[in-house]
Amino acid sequence: AQSVTQPDIHITVSEGASLELRCNYSYGATPYLFWYVQSPGQGLQLLLKYFSGDTLVQGIKGFEAEFKRSQSSFNLRKPSVHWSDAAEYFCAVGASGTGRRALTFGSGTRLQVQP
Amino acid sequence: DAGVIQSPRHEVTEMGQEVTLRCKPISGHNSLFWYRQTMMRGLELLIYFNNNVPIDDSGMPEDRFSAKMPNASFSTLKIQPSEPRDSAVYFCASSRDQNEQFFGPGTRLTVL
Numbered sequence: 001a002q003s004v005t006q007p008d009i010h011i012t013v014s015e016g017a018s019l020e021l022r023c024n025y026s027y028g029a030t031p032y033l034f035w036y037v038q039s040p041g042q043g044l045q046l047l048l049k050y051f052s053g054d055t056l057v058q059g060i061k062g063f064e065a066e067f068k069r070s071q072s073s074f075n076l077r078k079p080s081v082h083w084s085d086a087a088e089y090f091c092a093v094g095a096s097g098t099g100r101r102a103l104t105f106g107s108g109t110r111l112q113v114q115p
Numbered sequence: 116d117a118g119v120i121q122s123p124r125h126e127v128t129e130m131g132q133e134v135t136l137r138c139k140p141i142s143g144h145n146s147l148f149w150y151r152q153t154m155m156r157g158l159e160l161l162i163y164f165n166n167n168v169p170i171d172d173s174g175m176p177e178d179r180f181s182a183k184m185p186n187a188s189f190s191t192l193k194i195q196p197s198e199p200r201d202s203a204v205y206f207c208a209s210s211r212d213q214n215e216q217f218f219g220p221g222t223r224l225t226v227l
Binding site: 036103106107 | 158217
């Protein structure tokens, strides 16, 4: 069974500082990996995804993530955080291939941005 | 593109009442997912459909929950009878083939 761990429940950074949100997954084959962001009272918006190829993927809003197979990780990064980035961030893993297509989500990391 | 549409956005009902949540997926998407989000359990998959056929309903809590997808552009999630522990935000998402799911704004359900 696939699983996702986001070890940081809550992170606070200063505006302009760099950000890294951790994500570790468990899956027997090459996974499909995603980062979603959820603002208060809103649905989830896709930030970026990894299916195959270049292990460093670029997303919207200046975010990027790097797939590291040896560490089973897919950490999300941003070089300079803006106040509008305050939200909850979810990492998700999906099954590759033609089987089950549902996603398994991590428990989320809540990001607070200090002025 | 209107995105995934859910209705109602908010629902307040009394214990024992029937609740029906509605979802219109993005046109052309062939998979539809229902999720539930709570503080205690996070985001959980309830059921998903592929080409209008239920594929995996193992996440449906119990028989009080049922979901249908009568056609490619509409799905319902019904709770009958509702209980206070069903209070949550229910999300519908749709995708086409490659697992990239697009989420609706959610329905916030409160059962008193």
